[in-house]
Amino acid sequence: MPTLPDAEALDRADPFAEFRDRFALPEGVIYLDGNSLGALPRSVAARLEAVARHEWGERLIRSWNEADWWNAPRRIGDRIARLLGVSDGEVIATDSTSVNLFKLIMAAAGTRDGAIIAEADNFPTDTYVAEEAARLLGRPFRLVAGSGMVDALVADVAAAVITQVNYRTAARADIAALEERARRHGTRIVWDLSHSIGAVPLDLARDGASLAVGCSYKYLNGGPGAPAWLYVASALQAKLRSPIAGWWGHADAFAFDGQYRPAPDIARFLGGTQPMLSLLALEESLTLFERVDMDRLWAKSVRLFDLFAARIEALCPELTILTPRDPALRGSHIALHHPDAQRIITALIERGVIGDYRAPDIARFGLTPLTLSHADILYATGIIGDVMASGAWRDVAIEGGRVT
Missing domain, CATH: 3.40.640.10 (Type I PLP-dependent aspartate aminotransferase-like (Major domain))
Incomplete structure (x- = not known):
């Protein structure tokens, strides 16, 4: 299973590492929902x-x-x-x-x-x-x-x-x-x-x-x-x-x-x-x-996906990866199946990992190469593993079909 030194080595070689500071990302949050709403570029406000x-x-x-x-x-x-x-x-x-x-x-x-x-x-x-x-x-x-x-x-x-x-x-x-x-x-x-x-x-x-x-x-x-x-x-x-x-x-x-x-x-x-x-x-x-070469950006997306997938398979056997493994057959997010995906996503958001839920049973995580580091993926999947192993997601209450 990939480890923190593996992720840090990838980050040192990342040609897009400088772009991360061009976005206004809040502290204490790993944002994995840029496939729904992209982060704010700092220059836009000015x-x-x-x-x-x-x-x-x-x-x-x-x-x-x-x-x-x-x-x-x-x-x-x-x-x-x-x-x-x-x-x-x-x-x-x-x-x-x-x-x-x-x-x-x-x-x-x-x-x-x-x-x-x-x-x-x-x-x-x-x-x-x-x-x-x-x-x-x-x-x-x-x-x-x-x-x-x-x-x-x-x-x-x-x-x-x-x-x-x-x-x-x-x-x-x-x-x-x-x-x-x-x-x-x-x-x-x-x-x-x-x-x-x-x-x-x-x-x-x-x-x-x-x-x-x-x-x-x-x-x-x-x-x-x-x-x-x-x-x-x-x-x-x-x-x-x-x-x-x-x-x-x-x-x-x-x-x-x-x-x-x-x-x-x-x-x-x-x-x-x-x-x-x-x-x-x-x-x-x-x-x-x-200044973005899309082929190089896509290559980073592939690396982020492979890191995410390898750690989910090792840490969370109860989550099924729905996204095709062949890069030529997929986009830049990863979809995980679980009957209680809505509760899982809510429990993760409470812990600072923001993904999203798609009915009826998909937890979805955007892999946005301009804003994410490989270390982000390692930490996020570690938190996912903790939430699943501890059963913390089971404590999320649902009322009227909505997570509360």
């Missing part, structure tokens, strides 16, 4: 104060031009594009993941007849949005088991919603293989990359993906409810129409034309006035990735 005091407080409406607020969705989108492996002008930062998913499903399905399908084990909002889009369009809607998605991409399917990294187990889908199958039948896939971006190396251009959405408050550390993003390959942009026609998406927004004419490019997927404070907080957080 950036927001400058925006509020100077750009908004002093320059007022002039900042739309002087500080280039108007182009923030495009400018931030281009930063995100580099993490997706696509080109400038193919990503826009705007709205929420759910809203962006609705836009792209409606736009994709509008190009041809056919059903809309989604994964049965997807994050619920994805299936809710996909089903409602199908209802609005009068199309058949089908839920498909994740393992059956390849066979479900057939000729009568107009659009499919697929998540690359499963939010429960971290199992990772093969984008290139599924896109190749979809192309054969003329189906358009809308990818949800919320649990991928900023954690898993992505190359959507290479893999043939043309449509994707994702959030920015997980591995991108954009803040709670930070604006999401959407990607449309440049060759498709003029062919797809957003179902939300807002003035920011108009071909000439300041003409105040009585008739809507969509912008010729990615801007057509904008709607109303953008939330500038949260957009600029996201922009600041993304500066952290300017």
Whole structure:
């Protein structure tokens, strides 16, 4: 079983060790929930104060031009594009993941007849949005088991919603293989990359993906409810129409034309006035990735996972690892099964190890390489081992289905 000297040796060789001090992490806490809400980058608070005091407080409406607020969705989108492996002008930062998913499903399905399908084990909002889009369009809607998605991409399917990294187990889908199958039948896939971006190396251009959405408050550390993003390959942009026609998406927004004419490019997927404070907080957080090589970051994620898994297997035989062991088949969190996972997570949080629970029986721990050391993993798994061996989790009371 790996020991503290093993973890400390890995930390001494860690190329990302310096990044830890760039985050405002509280003392006495090992934060293993960055896959739900990323930690606060220290520079974000200063950036927001400058925006509020100077750009908004002093320059007022002039900042739309002087500080280039108007182009923030495009400018931030281009930063995100580099993490997706696509080109400038193919990503826009705007709205929420759910809203962006609705836009792209409606736009994709509008190009041809056919059903809309989604994964049965997807994050619920994805299936809710996909089903409602199908209802609005009068199309058949089908839920498909994740393992059956390849066979479900057939000729009568107009659009499919697929998540690359499963939010429960971290199992990772093969984008290139599924896109190749979809192309054969003329189906358009809308990818949800919320649990991928900023954690898993992505190359959507290479893999043939043309449509994707994702959030920015997980591995991108954009803040709670930070604006999401959407990607449309440049060759498709003029062919797809957003179902939300807002003035920011108009071909000439300041003409105040009585008739809507969509912008010729990615801007057509904008709607109303953008939330500038949260957009600029996201922009600041993304500066952290300017010096990050995603392949090296992923290599650290693999090391963190292997250390975590080896110690859980040695210390906690009653916990079952659900996440695939092959790095090519997983994202950057580890999922453990136990019938009382909710009690276990609550007992751990009380001891300063913050993970999260996913119904009905999964304890989930995010492995965020920019904020975690290998020693963190060693200490956290030691506390997990103590909680399980002592049975401390059994003392957590549950009332009305909730942990109290």
